[in-house]
Amino acid sequence: MPEGPELHLSSRFVNFVCKNRIFGGKIIKSLVSRQPDVEWDAPYYTISAASRGKEVKLTLTSQPDSKNDLLKTAPNEKPRTLDIIFQFGMSGKFDFYEAGGLVKHAHLNFFTVDEPKMVLSFVDFRRFGKWHVGADWSEDRGPCVLFEYPKFRENVMNSLDKLLFNRPICEVMLNQQYFNGIGNYLRAEILYRLKIPPFVSARSVLEPLVAKTADDTDQPKIKIEGPDFLQLCNLVPLEVINLGGTGYDPKERGESYSAFDKWLQCYYQPNMKNMADHNKRTIWYSGPAGPMAPTVKVTGKKQSRKKKKKMEMEDQAEIKKIKLEEKSISENENLKEMIVRSKKINSAAKDNVGVPHVEEMKKESRKRKMKLEKGIVEEKNGNAASDFKVCKHTSLTDLKLSDYPTDGTRVTRSRVKVILKEVGLKQKPSRSVNKNGLQNKDGVTAENKETNHTKIKKRSARGKRASQQK
Structure with a gap:
């Protein structure tokens, strides 16, 4: 936010760029600004500036002619003046440039009449700045710390x-x-x-x-x-x-x-x-803040149940993610250990050193590998035995949609077999059984198969007789 020195430097800038320049025409205000319009009917005028604390005063003084050699008024004509008090807010400042196009956030613009045409703009991109037309220094502000x-x-x-x-x-x-x-x-x-x-x-x-x-x-x-x-x-x-x-x-x-x-x-x-x-x-x-320093209080609104539940779910998901990462790291370490062991075994086998011991190491390595692979499969299945309500069904046909696992994975026949095997249950035979107690692939018993065969033979015989009669 501009302070006393910055506003004084701005007034000096205005006096420097406006020296020996004549302004004229309508004073244009931007469409987005809520500050008042500046009504000033003098065809030609000059601009000067002064500062006091956090305010800048622009003074417009009427002139009889636009020529530089006639800046002084005639003896019988008294010049008119108009004061505009500016407060810069958070980002206000004055800019002076060629009048080919107004810069962005230029909210009040004064145009010169000489060539090339120039413009003095009050620029404020945050629009906290204010101006008061025909006003004097604010009464609620004290004397200036700089010049009073x-x-x-x-x-x-x-x-x-x-x-x-x-x-x-x-x-x-x-x-x-x-x-x-x-x-x-x-x-x-x-x-x-x-x-x-x-x-x-x-x-x-x-x-x-x-x-x-x-x-x-x-x-x-x-x-x-x-x-x-x-x-x-x-x-x-x-x-x-x-x-x-x-x-x-x-x-x-x-x-x-x-x-x-x-x-x-x-x-x-x-x-x-x-x-x-x-x-x-x-x-x-620097150093101690002092005895009147504000105490920091943590305040906040009560969270709704829905929001609280959502946050808890997010926390659980984050915890699960961390655990999976830790597990993957440990699995990688185990794999590395297995690779190192296998290299040692191979090198020992090449050197023919301690062959019986090498065989034992190979067996142990295979067991470790199988155990590790089994653990990975169980993890991929999402702990199937705990996810399913296995105690309610013993066959594939008994599965319901409500029994789907919570992690959203598909129910497959191979997965159900794994589940039933883990909990110690056997599948019910869901297909027909022949006389010998064997199940046919198409679900048809041996007796039905024979009757079907005789029917087919009879149909073919009738077809032959009909063709011979013709």
């Missing part, structure tokens, strides 16, 4: 009886009624330089300065022991302005930003701590 230091100090010292100053110093510093121009990175840098914990009461920091205020002149004095808290509120922002560039602008990280980045000692530095204050704004600091 004596008034700023007096305003703070005369207000220490207010309950606001019982709050943590880091939160009071963001109150623009007393610290107009101080923002998040400035408060971190000021408190860090004085080694003041961010969560001590503002009163404990400011009350010791009451006696010193009477000796202050218009500009802060840097004494041997160093500047005090209120003096740093003036000196630290001035340091940012003297760096040049655009100040804090993480979106446009050009060459000028590197000087600012090196200047930062505390804000967003990797070796510093950070914590959200009571207003959910992050404060960066």
Whole structure:
């Protein structure tokens, strides 16, 4: 968020690009902006800017002619002026470029009349910025920490009886009624330089300065022991302005930003701590936070049964996945061990060393391999004996859809055989049995087979007789 130094640098930028330029025509506002239209009927005008804390004032001054040599008004004509107060919000800034096409998020645009045509735009991609037409500096904002230091100090010292100053110093510093121009990175840098914990009461920091205020002149004095808290509120922002560039602008990280980045000692530095204050704004600091630091509470809404059940199922699935991974790792290790053993056996067999011992090792290796393969098959079958309600059926035809395993695998005849075998049950003969107790593949007994054969013979004989008669 732009702070006092950034707004002052913006006002300087406007004065630089608008110097000796004449503007004219309609002031265009973007369609998406909810801010008011700027009604200004002067055919020609100039633009100048000034800053105060976290506000920038644009002043439009009417001109009688568009030519540069007639910028001064006639003796009998009094120029008209219009003030527009801008608050930049989170991402506001001014841009100046050729008027061939407006840049994205340009919400208020002033056009020049000279060639090539240029445009001064108020750009704000988050649209938190505001402007007030025909207004003056906001009454609810205190004196500027940059250019009204004596008034700023007096305003703070005369207000220490207010309950606001019982709050943590880091939160009071963001109150623009007393610290107009101080923002998040400035408060971190000021408190860090004085080694003041961010969560001590503002009163404990400011009350010791009451006696010193009477000796202050218009500009802060840097004494041997160093500047005090209120003096740093003036000196630290001035340091940012003297760096040049655009100040804090993480979106446009050009060459000028590197000087600012090196200047930062505390804000967003990797070796510093950070914590959200009571207003959910992050404060960066070093050392103890202070006795008024907010306690972190874990709060949340009650979960519905459906959501809770879903989370439990996800947890179970994750646990199952982990177990399978562990098992696969152990299986791989066993396979590796078997490979090593087989290599040893082969090498021993080649050397004809201890042949009886080698045979024993081969048998043991085969047993281990068979055991391992059996375990893998059982795992693939999804622990079939436990998944099926085997006790309810003893044949393939007795299986029901309700008896399908929960893991969604298909029921196959071979799998059912494995299941029945594991639980010690035998299959019922589901096909017909002949006289000898043997089952025919087509399900037909021997007697029925004979009768069928005689019928076929009789039919063929009748067919022959009929053909002979013809």
